[in-house]
Amino acid sequence: MTSDSRPLSRAERKKQELRGEIINAAFDCFADLGYHAAGISDIAARLGIGHGTFYRYFQNKRDIVDHVIDDLVTRIMTALTAENAPDAVSTLDAYRAQTERIGDSLARIFADDPRVPRLLLLEAAGIDKAMADRVLEFLNTATALTAAYLSHGVELGYLRPDLDVENTARAINGMIMAGALASLDAPTADQQRQFSEAVRRLMYDGIAAHL
Amino acid sequence: MTSDSRPLSRAERKKQELRGEIINAAFDCFADLGYHAAGISDIAARLGIGHGTFYRYFQNKRDIVDHVIDDLVTRIMTALTAENAPDAVSTLDAYRAQTERIGDSLARIFADDPRVPRLLLLEAAGIDKAMADRVLEFLNTATALTAAYLSHGVELGYLRPDLDVENTARAINGMIMAGALASLDAPTADQQRQFSEAVRRLMYDGIAAHL
Amino acid sequence: MTSDSRPLSRAERKKQELRGEIINAAFDCFADLGYHAAGISDIAARLGIGHGTFYRYFQNKRDIVDHVIDDLVTRIMTALTAENAPDAVSTLDAYRAQTERIGDSLARIFADDPRVPRLLLLEAAGIDKAMADRVLEFLNTATALTAAYLSHGVELGYLRPDLDVENTARAINGMIMAGALASLDAPTADQQRQFSEAVRRLMYDGIAAHL
Amino acid sequence: MTSDSRPLSRAERKKQELRGEIINAAFDCFADLGYHAAGISDIAARLGIGHGTFYRYFQNKRDIVDHVIDDLVTRIMTALTAENAPDAVSTLDAYRAQTERIGDSLARIFADDPRVPRLLLLEAAGIDKAMADRVLEFLNTATALTAAYLSHGVELGYLRPDLDVENTARAINGMIMAGALASLDAPTADQQRQFSEAVRRLMYDGIAAHL
DNA sequence: CATGAATGAGTATTCATTCAT
DNA sequence: CATGAATGAATACTCATTCAT
Numbered sequence: 001m002t003s004d005s006r007p008l009s010r011a012e013r014k015k016q017e018l019r020g021e022i023i024n025a026a027f028d029c030f031a032d033l034g035y036h037a038a039g040i041s042d043i044a045a046r047l048g049i050g051h052g053t054f055y056r057y058f059q060n061k062r063d064i065v066d067h068v069i070d071d072l073v074t075r076i077m078t079a080l081t082a083e084n085a086p087d088a089v090s091t092l093d094a095y096r097a098q099t100e101r102i103g104d105s106l107a108r109i110f111a112d113d114p115r116v117p118r119l120l121l122l123e124a125a126g127i128d129k130a131m132a133d134r135v136l137e138f139l140n141t142a143t144a145l146t147a148a149y150l151s152h153g154v155e156l157g158y159l160r161p162d163l164d165v166e167n168t169a170r171a172i173n174g175m176i177m178a179g180a181l182a183s184l185d186a187p188t189a190d191q192q193r194q195f196s197e198a199v200r201r202l203m204y205d206g207i208a209a210h211l
Numbered sequence: 212m213t214s215d216s217r218p219l220s221r222a223e224r225k226k227q228e229l230r231g232e233i234i235n236a237a238f239d240c241f242a243d244l245g246y247h248a249a250g251i252s253d254i255a256a257r258l259g260i261g262h263g264t265f266y267r268y269f270q271n272k273r274d275i276v277d278h279v280i281d282d283l284v285t286r287i288m289t290a291l292t293a294e295n296a297p298d299a300v301s302t303l304d305a306y307r308a309q310t311e312r313i314g315d316s317l318a319r320i321f322a323d324d325p326r327v328p329r330l331l332l333l334e335a336a337g338i339d340k341a342m343a344d345r346v347l348e349f350l351n352t353a354t355a356l357t358a359a360y361l362s363h364g365v366e367l368g369y370l371r372p373d374l375d376v377e378n379t380a381r382a383i384n385g386m387i388m389a390g391a392l393a394s395l396d397a398p399t400a401d402q403q404r405q406f407s408e409a410v411r412r413l414m415y416d417g418i419a420a421h422l
Numbered sequence: 423m424t425s426d427s428r429p430l431s432r433a434e435r436k437k438q439e440l441r442g443e444i445i446n447a448a449f450d451c452f453a454d455l456g457y458h459a460a461g462i463s464d465i466a467a468r469l470g471i472g473h474g475t476f477y478r479y480f481q482n483k484r485d486i487v488d489h490v491i492d493d494l495v496t497r498i499m500t501a502l503t504a505e506n507a508p509d510a511v512s513t514l515d516a517y518r519a520q521t522e523r524i525g526d527s528l529a530r531i532f533a534d535d536p537r538v539p540r541l542l543l544l545e546a547a548g549i550d551k552a553m554a555d556r557v558l559e560f561l562n563t564a565t566a567l568t569a570a571y572l573s574h575g576v577e578l579g580y581l582r583p584d585l586d587v588e589n590t591a592r593a594i595n596g597m598i599m600a601g602a603l604a605s606l607d608a609p610t611a612d613q614q615r616q617f618s619e620a621v622r623r624l625m626y627d628g629i630a631a632h633l
Numbered sequence: 634m635t636s637d638s639r640p641l642s643r644a645e646r647k648k649q650e651l652r653g654e655i656i657n658a659a660f661d662c663f664a665d666l667g668y669h670a671a672g673i674s675d676i677a678a679r680l681g682i683g684h685g686t687f688y689r690y691f692q693n694k695r696d697i698v699d700h701v702i703d704d705l706v707t708r709i710m711t712a713l714t715a716e717n718a719p720d721a722v723s724t725l726d727a728y729r730a731q732t733e734r735i736g737d738s739l740a741r742i743f744a745d746d747p748r749v750p751r752l753l754l755l756e757a758a759g760i761d762k763a764m765a766d767r768v769l770e771f772l773n774t775a776t777a778l779t780a781a782y783l784s785h786g787v788e789l790g791y792l793r794p795d796l797d798v799e800n801t802a803r804a805i806n807g808m809i810m811a812g813a814l815a816s817l818d819a820p821t822a823d824q825q826r827q828f829s830e831a832v833r834r835l836m837y838d839g840i841a842a843h844l
Numbered sequence: 845c846a847t848g849a850a851t852g853a854g855t856a857t858t859c860a861t862t863c864a865t
Numbered sequence: 866c867a868t869g870a871a872t873g874a875a876t877a878c879t880c881a882t883t884c885a886t
Contacts, residue, residue: 039879123343125334167408170409194375207361209370261872261873263859267869545765597811629796630725631725648849651849689851
């Protein structure tokens with residue numbers, strides 16, 4: 001099975017490796033300088049390769065930023081879904097624990113490298129109409145995922161039966177975005193956790209007093 | 212009364228008028244084409260003026276986008292504060308009504324011209340490091356404002372005494388952002404209202420079932 | 423006689439006055455900033471007039487610089503000729519005294535306002551092919567004048583009969599130029615006089631020892 | 634020996650070659666059109682290269698003119714010093730012969746390519762304050778060199794002991810400048826030689842009659 | 845396959861000049 | 866007649882992309 005992909009070994013592996021390194025270098029450059037200010041030569045220089053080489057791995061500047069964003073989106077979507085399928089829980093407490101795990105997971109990503117939210121939420125949309133659409137689409141996808149969690153909860157009865165699933169999901173995602181943006185100024189894991197907790201309190205207890 | 216400001220009349224008034232028109236045209240261009248894709252000539256062409264004229268009113272391309280953003284920020288901050296001072300209410304119901312008014316106000320702005328949230332939330336941050344900072348700063352200011360509302364509520368006892376005011380404010384603003392972004396895809400006033408309602412339900416009732 | 427030029431009086435006099443002031447202001451600007459760096463608005467601003475007014479007095483930027491240079495050339499040619507006609511002297515001593523007077527006269531001009539030699543010798547030729555020609559023409563005129571002095575001396579026998587009048591005149595003018603340029607670095611009247619003296623010693627005694 | 638500098642060979646040599654050609658083309662353009670009238674595209678067009686290529690070799694327009702002037706200055710200073718060290722002679726006759734050689738050398742440069750003195754003496758100073766300073770500095774350097782020759786002569790006793798070395802050197806250089814400028818109108822080698830001779834007669838015999 | 849020299853499309857900006865007020 | 870708002874020609878410079886070596 002895997003044997004027929006082996007012949008590419010030596011060379012092909014090197015190639016894939018460099019390709020990955022270019023994506024990482026591009027990520028660094030775009031995050032540090034901004035997409036428009038970063039040049040192909042900056043990316044190449046960071047790797048010590050000729051900038052002509054870049055074009056052996058990617059069509060053009062616009063091409064690579066797509067791959068960079070792909071990377072980020074994948075990283076985040078993985079955190080959101082990994083071992084936390086929407087239908088994995090069946091009680092409110094379990095759900096709350098699940099959301100906490102997801103929150104922590106995201107917090108770790110954002111705190112680990114604030115350039116991730118910076119690129120995704122600040123830089124990306126300014127690149128292009130197309131990229132702005134991609135960002136919105138990503139948010140919609142994330143919303144759909146959140147909505148799936150909520151739907152499951154409504155179906156199983158541990159969430160309000162009259163919950164406006166779609167809009168609530170959107171609102172929850174907005175809070176996550178706010179957390180991500182907050183991590184740009186104060187990327188403390190602690191601060192992240194507190195924000196996460198505040199969101200959960202909001203979701204489960206509301207803001208009103210006695211009730 | 213107004214007579215002493217009249218001397219500037221004729222010419223000066225025309226000048227201010229054109230200045231405003233340039234800001235509007237620039238807003239249109241940046242929203243339609245994106246900051247980087249929009250040229251000074253696009254702005255000038257839209258007004259039927261020579262592009263040299265532009266430079267009589269603004270230092271350079273970077274200069275005007277600041278004014279455009281100023282406009283948007285002012286428009287939004289006005290909506291957030293006008294006749295809705297943080298200390299204007301003293302009961303939960305009144306507060307809820309107040310948040311509803313504010314939400315409607317924002318919804319109107321976003322629905323009226325979806326280019327406002329598009330430029331502010333998608334385009335602006337990608338222009339520049341400096342502009343990205345301005346956007347974050349704007350969000351922080353908005354958060355501080357929301358926090359003031361919440362603080363007032365905690366002090367008067369109609370909001371949870373253990374409310375994490377700062378982070379909750381941030382979370383609420385995140386939801387507003389999500390609403391603004393949603394208005395890009397579906398700028399229906401109706402949809403806005405529903406989202407707004409979902410947020411309020413979330414804030415006051417939480418998402419859990421029985422409770 | 424003069425009565426028929428009077429009607430223009432009031433207005434016309436004012437006009438000529440302003441015209442002169444514009445020339446002076448232009449001289450200042452061109453000397454301070456250089457012809458290319460100086461703008462019409464700089465000239466107008468220096469006089470506190472609108473820059474549109476400039477065009478009521480001069481065709482264009484190129485036009486006025488001609489007038490400015492005219493001024494300088496006239497000032498210098500006047501010094502070179504005033505009460506010092508080529509045929510005014512008839513002995514070597516008298517000639518030497520004459521050259522000394524002329525030298526002093528020039529030294530005074532250059533020391534008074536180093537911007538005169540700067541504009542004429544450094545700035546002017548770089549403006550234009552046409553202006554470069556004018557500068558060369560001016561030098562040629564000055565050379566012709568000097569040659570006239572020398573011719574007179576040869577004819578009257580107090581200068582070498584085999585003097586290469588033309589080339590010697592050119593050489594002498596070169597020394598004057600050198601003096602003018604030197605005045606840019608050290609515009610001391612004293613230094614000017616010493617240079618002047620060195621030139622005269624060279625002209626009359628040569629540089630060799632015994633002789 | 635030269636083998637270890639060879640590695641740069643192929644490509645590097647081509648590069649240096651093109652660099653030199655650009656300098657020459659720039660020299661042509663600046664001399665023909667004047668610095669301000671000449672565009673980068675003129676330089677590139679003259680070589681049949683893309684104007685972007687220019688910027689691979691020089692920072693900007695101002696950068697290259699410095700190199701062009703460097704070239705000229707070097708060419709002239711070389712002629713002034715090559716095999717003609719100030720202390721190479723010890724008698725008046727030998728000195729006179731030396732000055733003749735130097736004069737011839739310069740005459741050849743100026744007659745060969747009148748664009749050299751044109752650019753250096755007419756065009757350059759009008760470019761910039763900085764370039765005007767460079768020109769003056771160049772003249773000062775040349776003066777210092779001439780002064781060294783004269784000092785040597787005074788010390789060895791074949792030049793007047795009371796010679797004002799500094800100012801005489803300046804005066805002599807002024808005559809050279811005049812010769813250079815004269816070559817613009819009549820770049821005949823013959824005319825140059827005559828001028829040169831007139832200067833030497835002036836320096837050694839003065840202008841006065843019998844004496 | 846890596847390289848980097850060559851390229852030129854694209855654009856912000858300046859400033860002399862005009863002309864309506 | 867003075868003014869300065871409007872104008873647009875003119876140009877230096879950048880950088881993504883190509884392709885010969």
